[in-house]
Amino acid sequence: MDLRTLRYFIAVLEAGSLSRAAGSLYVAQPALTAQIKKLEAELGTQLFDRSHAGVTPTPAGMQLYEDARRLLSDAEAVRERIQRLPQGPEGSVTVAAPFLLASLLLGPVLARLKHSHPRIRVFVLDDLSLMVRKAMLDRRADVGILVDTPQLDNLRCTPLAREAIFVCGHDADGTVAPLLRPAPRGRAAGGHPEIDFAQAAQLPLVLQSRRFSIRQNVEEAASALGVALNVVHEHDSARVIRSLYQCGAGFTFTPACSLADSPHQDQQGWIVARVVRPLLPRAYTLATAADRVIDAPTQVVIDALVQETTRLVRSGAWQAELPV
Structure with a gap:
């Protein structure tokens, strides 16, 4: 297993196709295919699943990809150390x-x-x-x-x-706004209004599954208060959740660090409220x-x-x- 073979492997994985990788590397495709097969034989495992649409990495292939990138980066660092004094x-x-x-x-x-x-x-x-x-x-x-x-x-x-954890979503019919209390003073509050957890739990919610820490925190708070969550959509994908609540399909719980990815709070009907009673610290x-x-x-x-x-x-x- 040499550095050139690892570079070939990375190029194939990132291109998703042996033919595309061969073109970018200026290497004949049969020669590139032989290099990948040789690498798989040397490691004793299959690195790609092959189909008419191209190649996709196996779990072993993804692990090698992470390790190979680091190895090549370290090799580049060695080259730079030889070429110039450390700074x-x-x-x-x-x-x-x-x-x-x-x-x-x-x-x-x-x-x-x-x-x-x-x-x-x-x-x-x-x-x-x-x-x-x-x-x-x-x-x-x-x-x-x-x-x-x-x-x-x-x-x-x-x-x-x-x-803190916040509730975000589009209040299309204006029924959520009356539930909010004015923002308290203090930098940590950030000028956002507040909503009681028990009220937030009754909103139509789009949430990730219980594998996710935010969902676990929300479930624990609901259990402690004896309230049920009104979950209308459940998906593991953060992108799907974001798309759902942005299109008005419901509300979601989100940490403060992700508020910058939410629609601007001044957008008409858009709700961003800190959850209190209890606070959901993270x-x-x-x-x-x-x-x-x-x-x-x-x-x-x-x-x-x-x-x-x-x-x-x-x-x-x-x-x-x-x-x-």
């Missing part, structure tokens, strides 16, 4: 983050690091909060942002931020392996995550609270 920390760092928070936080962090520490390569695993925790426990990530996990065996955990924790010394590149990434979190909260771009 600051360098290396590869993998960050695992829940996907809703990743869209708000990781873009600015990666842009900052590209400018300040170009020799540090950051890989992001964005997934369900449960899978982020698993990535840390399986040591597939160097830094993790965990949800509602203040401590966990074998991990070193530090509080990052705490936010806490984020930075985690690293307890038995590993934090190296210089990882520390740089951790510092960037903390600094960007602080900036977003203090500027009001993220309606959250920083740890005391």
Whole structure:
């Protein structure tokens, strides 16, 4: 298994077709096919499912794709080290983050690091909060942002931020607006009105399944109050949920970090209200392996995550609270 073969493999996976990959690589398709078959034989597993429409990666293929990208990145770093003297920390760092928070936080962090520490390569695993925790426990990530996990065996955990859960949706007939109370004072409230959880639970709801942490929190609050959730649509896809509530099919519970992806609150009939009685807090924790010394590149990434979190909260771009 050499670097050229790994580059061929990545090109085929990303193109979704051996013929398209061969064209982009300027390699004859039979030669490329032979390289992929040789790689599969060497690893003892099938990397692609083949059909008339092209190729799709198997689970083994997806795992190799993640590892191969990191290997090639490290190889490039080796080449750069030989060609020029080091200028600051360098290396590869993998960050695992829940996907809703990743869209708000990781873009600015990666842009900052590209400018300040170009020799540090950051890989992001964005997934369900449960899978982020698993990535840390399986040591597939160097830094993790965990949800509602203040401590966990074998991990070193530090509080990052705490936010509230909101209800969003289109109040087409104007029946929800009278249920809202005026926004309280304070930066964390963000100028949004409030709605009691018991009333929010009776709205027509579009929610993800119970595999998701937000749904679990909502279910626990409903059980504690003895109320039933009025779920009219249930889908695992966050994009489907977003499309449903944006088209007026119902309301959804969403954390403060994702409010920027919602329609503007000034849009006529659009409701964005903080859920209270009870509050549904959502806490984020930075985690690293307890038995590993934090190296210089990882520390740089951790510092960037903390600094960007602080900036977003203090500027009001993220309606959250920083740890005391």
